[in-house]
Amino acid sequence: MIKQSAADRIYHSAKGLFYERGYKKTTTRHITREADANLGLIKYYFDSKKVIAYRVLDDYFHEIYYSIANYVNEDEDPLLYSYTFTHTIVSLMFQDPKVERFILESLTNEVMDHLEGALLKSPFYTISEKILKEHSFSEILDTEQTILLNLTAFHNTLKSIGSIRRQRPDSFTPFQLRIYQFKMTYFGLGLIVSEKDQKLEEAYELSNRIIKETPFLNAPETFFTSPQNSLRW
Amino acid sequence: MIKQSAADRIYHSAKGLFYERGYKKTTTRHITREADANLGLIKYYFDSKKVIAYRVLDDYFHEIYYSIANYVNEDEDPLLYSYTFTHTIVSLMFQDPKVERFILESLTNEVMDHLEGALLKSPFYTISEKILKEHSFSEILDTEQTILLNLTAFHNTLKSIGSIRRQRPDSFTPFQLRIYQFKMTYFGLGLIVSEKDQKLEEAYELSNRIIKETPFLNAPETFFTSPQNSLRW
Known part of the structure; x- marks a missing residue:
């Protein structure tokens, strides 16, 4: 359950940022901040932006x-x-x-x-x-x-x-x-x-x-x- | 004459590096080193890589x-x-x-x-x-x-x-x-x-x-x- 929701939070935060800021201007740092996650979790669930x-x-x-x-x-x-x-x-x-x-x-x-x-x-x-x-x-x-x-x-x-x-x-x-x-x-x-x-x-x-x-x-x-x-x- | 040859050196160095190292792995630093030039000259003559x-x-x-x-x-x-x-x-x-x-x-x-x-x-x-x-x-x-x-x-x-x-x-x-x-x-x-x-x-x-x-x-x-x-x- 907890695993699911961290991946989901990252995914949804990234999606919103890609739309609002653009893909290029969105950094993994923006995503972690928005998703209340850390770089390790992005790496673990998605590997990369x-x-x-x-x-x-x-x-x-x-x-x-x-x-x-x-x-x-x-x-x-x-x-x-x-x-x-x-x-x-x-x-x-x-x-x-x-x-x-x-x-x-x-x-x-x-x-x-x-x-x-x-x-x-x-x-x-x-x-x-x-x-x-x-x-x-x-x-x-x-x-x-x-x-x-x-x-x-x-x-x-x-x-x-x-x-x-x-x-x-x-x-x-x-x-x-x-x-x-x-x-x-x-x-x-x-x-x-x-x-x-x-x-x-x-x-x-x-x-x-x-x-x-x-x-x-x-x-x-x-x-x-x-x-x-x-x-x- | 001097202007010409600096631009030429940058161009030729970059060309060789693009071929040997690949375009992605060639940095402007590599180019300046190889061309015996500085970043300002790249900027002046070419603007960017x-x-x-x-x-x-x-x-x-x-x-x-x-x-x-x-x-x-x-x-x-x-x-x-x-x-x-x-x-x-x-x-x-x-x-x-x-x-x-x-x-x-x-x-x-x-x-x-x-x-x-x-x-x-x-x-x-x-x-x-x-x-x-x-x-x-x-x-x-x-x-x-x-x-x-x-x-x-x-x-x-x-x-x-x-x-x-x-x-x-x-x-x-x-x-x-x-x-x-x-x-x-x-x-x-x-x-x-x-x-x-x-x-x-x-x-x-x-x-x-x-x-x-x-x-x-x-x-x-x-x-x-x-x-x-x-x-x-």
């Missing part, structure tokens, strides 16, 4: 992913499900500068390696597998290789659109960067997404509805600052 | 780029020129673990922002422009936007293949990662590259020949450790 960030991101992506299950059947239309997920992630980034900063700063090489390492057991794997049954990215890569490379491209592209918005706020519209995210993400699963794609439009409307109707998406800070979200693992 | 790295990368990419001019006419076949460039970069990464480490570590967000900021004045811009005359990535992006996003994807993909080789050395063959680099890079310019692409084969053979016949490519350490390569700017 990077591992906490990986778990926050992983939880965040999973929560968003599962919130779509009430609206789309993954088996009936895996592509609509996946499009809606991507739309939602991008919308949340564009709507809340603190979410965008967190994603941009925390997706370091090491954190991405962690995320991609956990891939095989995740719903992102199974949905990509379903999409790949109808499409093919490359003849010389098997399904597992394709999905791994695709997840890397997904993360890199998310980071890039965040970085471009920060560096060149007037060079691109959100719509243009969104299309870029879609084109790059789904090309890696063998699809050529067009700007006029009907399903893209459908997913966009659905994503807006889901964000509106889902409390933790509707107010993005909820996920990061409310204590009720518990560790998934 | 990141700016030195950006200039080394930029010079490296340009040197490789220009070495192809003796073999392919850029106006006659811009795609073959560009393919050969990409093949050469990837081959050098795969042939020399120190080159790979340098590219992987130095392509941080900030360094990438610098590189992409210098894009408009570079030959990478004009060749992409030539390719885009025959192709289109997206109707809603203009040429400049497309090329900027494409360069980002090119850098991200280079980093990804380096990172995957380090994390999962047995998961992919060099050939598979090379194809991935090509597919992602040229998709961003509106081309769907196939594994069986004839021009890809041609560029590969040409790239091997260029590497063999060009001293600084043939022995990759030459670029980083020999003092004769001067600053381009």
Whole structure:
């Protein structure tokens, strides 16, 4: 019980700080102070700040992913499900500068390696597998290789659109960067997404509805600052 | 004269250290010691280690780029020129673990922002422009936007293949990662590259020949450790 709550306190304190101060400016010292813990406990439960960030991101992506299950059947239309997920992630980034900063700063090489390492057991794997049954990215890569490379491209592209918005706020519209995210993400699963794609439009409307109707998406800070979200693992 | 040579000493010392020790493990203190300079001079000429790295990368990419001019006419076949460039970069990464480490570590967000900021004045811009005359990535992006996003994807993909080789050395063959680099890079310019692409084969053979016949490519350490390569700017 006591062990659980120390890990939980560290996790929740870090999550709130990552959101409010940013990932880069949050030190392990800030986390220990906020969590009323010590460096040894962070080391013991999480090893490092990077591992906490990986778990926050992983939880965040999973929560968003599962919130779509009430609206789309993954088996009936895996592509609509996946499009809606991507739309939602991008919308949340564009709507809340603190979410965008967190994603941009925390997706370091090491954190991405962690995320991609956990891939095989995740719903992102199974949905990509379903999409790949109808499409093919490359003849010389098997399904597992394709999905791994695709997840890397997904993360890199998310980071890039965040970085471009920060560096060149007037060079691109959100719509243009969104299309870029879609084109790059789904090309890696063998699809050529067009700007006029009907399903893209459908997913966009659905994503807006889901964000509106889902409390933790509707107010993005909820996920990061409310204590009720518990560790998934 | 004196000003020139201090900047040059810093640049050359840093370049050698980035190659031998790696970018991450090289501190500004190492550079000042090796260059017989002080921190103030680094600050004055380069601002930071990141700016030195950006200039080394930029010079490296340009040197490789220009070495192809003796073999392919850029106006006659811009795609073959560009393919050969990409093949050469990837081959050098795969042939020399120190080159790979340098590219992987130095392509941080900030360094990438610098590189992409210098894009408009570079030959990478004009060749992409030539390719885009025959192709289109997206109707809603203009040429400049497309090329900027494409360069980002090119850098991200280079980093990804380096990172995957380090994390999962047995998961992919060099050939598979090379194809991935090509597919992602040229998709961003509106081309769907196939594994069986004839021009890809041609560029590969040409790239091997260029590497063999060009001293600084043939022995990759030459670029980083020999003092004769001067600053381009």
